[in-house]
Amino acid sequence: MTFSHSLMGAGLAILMATGSALAQDAAAPAAAAPAAQGRPEVKAVGDWVVRCFPIASPSPCDIYQELNDQRTQQRVLSFSIAYVPSLDRHGIQITVPLEVSIPRGLILETSAFKSGQMKYRMCDRNGCFVQMPIDNSAISSIAKSGADAKVRIFADSGKAYELKFSLKGFSAAHDSMVEQARAKAKSVPVAGAPTAPAAPAATP
Numbered sequence: 001m002t003f004s005h006s007l008m009g010a011g012l013a014i015l016m017a018t019g020s021a022l023a024q025d026a027a028a029p030a031a032a033a034p035a036a037q038g039r040p041e042v043k044a045v046g047d048w049v050v051r052c053f054p055i056a057s058p059s060p061c062d063i064y065q066e067l068n069d070q071r072t073q074q075r076v077l078s079f080s081i082a083y084v085p086s087l088d089r090h091g092i093q094i095t096v097p098l099e100v101s102i103p104r105g106l107i108l109e110t111s112a113f114k115s116g117q118m119k120y121r122m123c124d125r126n127g128c129f130v131q132m133p134i135d136n137s138a139i140s141s142i143a144k145s146g147a148d149a150k151v152r153i154f155a156d157s158g159k160a161y162e163l164k165f166s167l168k169g170f171s172a173a174h175d176s177m178v179e180q181a182r183a184k185a186k187s188v189p190v191a192g193a194p195t196a197p198a199a200p201a202a203t204p
Contacts (some may be wrong), residue, residue, distance in 0.1 A: 038053075038054040039054075040052060040053045040054070041053075041054075041180075043176065045063075045169040045172050045173035045176060046166070046168040046169015046170065046172065046173060047065060047165075047166035047167075047168045047169055048063045048064065048065050048168075048169045048170055048173035049063065049064045049065070049173075050062075050063055050173050050176050050177045050180070051063075051064055052177075052180050052181075052184055056186040057185065057186060058084050058085070058086055058087075058185050058186065058187060059082045059083060059084045059085075059091070059181060059185065060180075060181060060184045060185060060186070061082065061083070061177045061180045061181040061184065062080045062081060062082040062083075062177060063080070063081050063170070063173045063174055063177045064078070064079070064080045065078070065079045065165055065166070066078040066079075067163070067165055075095070075126075075127070076096075076097055076163060077094070077095065077096060077151060077163045077165060078093075078094070078095040079092075079093075079094055079095075079151075079165060080092070080093045080094075081093075081134070081139070081174070081177075082177075082181075083177060083178050083181045084181075084185070085178075085181050085182045085185045086185065086187065088136070089133055089136070090133065090134050090135075090136060090139050091131070091132070091133055091134065092130065092131075092132060092133075092134040093129060093130065093131045094106065094108070094118070094129070094130040094151060095126065095127045095128070095129050095130075096127055096128055096130075096151065096153050096163065097127055097128070097153075098123060098125075098127055098128060099155070099156070100120075100128055100153045100154060100155065100156075101153075101154040101155060101156050101158070102120055102123070102128070104117070104154040105117040105118050105119040105120060105130070106118050106120075106130060106151055106152060106153045106154075107151070107152040108149070108150075108151055108152075109149065109150050109151075109152060110141070110142050110145035110146065110148075110149040110150075110167065111145045111146040111148075112141045112142070112144050112145040112146075113138055113141035113142050113145060115138070118130045118132065119132075139174065142167065142170065143170055143171040143174060144171075145167055145170075146167065147166065147167055147168055148164055148165070148166060148167060149164070149165055149166075149167050150162045150163060150164045150165070151163045151165070
């Protein structure tokens with residue numbers, strides 16, 4: 001299955017700068033590089049994968065972890081964090097199964113960090129997605145946490161479910177991703193983005 005780079009494209013830079021939603025055509029989870037753009041550079045660090053994609057982007061790299069049901073091999077959770085060097089900001093994408101309570105969102109929790117309600121941006125046949133900026137201080141807190149973390153989701157009935165994932169290697173993976181993002185990031189003009197007004201012509 002092939003997905004677009006929702007967190008690695010120019011759309012993330014706009015999201016960080018303006019707080020607006022990502023463009024619809026960049027909404028799918030960043031799980032693999034489109035064939036036309038080649039395969040990503042991938043490095044495993046603990047239970048995380050550092051990925052850098054061969055694209056001209058202000059945020060070409062992310063760290064990624066995916067959990068699958070051991071019986072069905074269906075994805076039950078994916079977690080991605082990208083970094084935009086030009087803005088010194090992070091973006092997060094969390095994908096969870098369908099049939100969750102959309103109004104209640106989800107909560108991310110570690111031993112040193114607990115988010116507020118993180119609202120879903122959209123759902124499709126692949127699941128429901130949180131896509132949003134996340135403060136650098138939150139990333140620092142997650143990096144200082146223990147070995148495990150969890151995402152709490154809610155059914156329409158109100159029952160809560162916990163999806164646990166590993167933080168083993170998170171700090172080292174994040175630092176590697178940031179270093180590579182700084183080396184590889186490119187400034188990309190975005191169609192429809194506001195441009196600075198032209199300077200007035202000099203008068204004779």
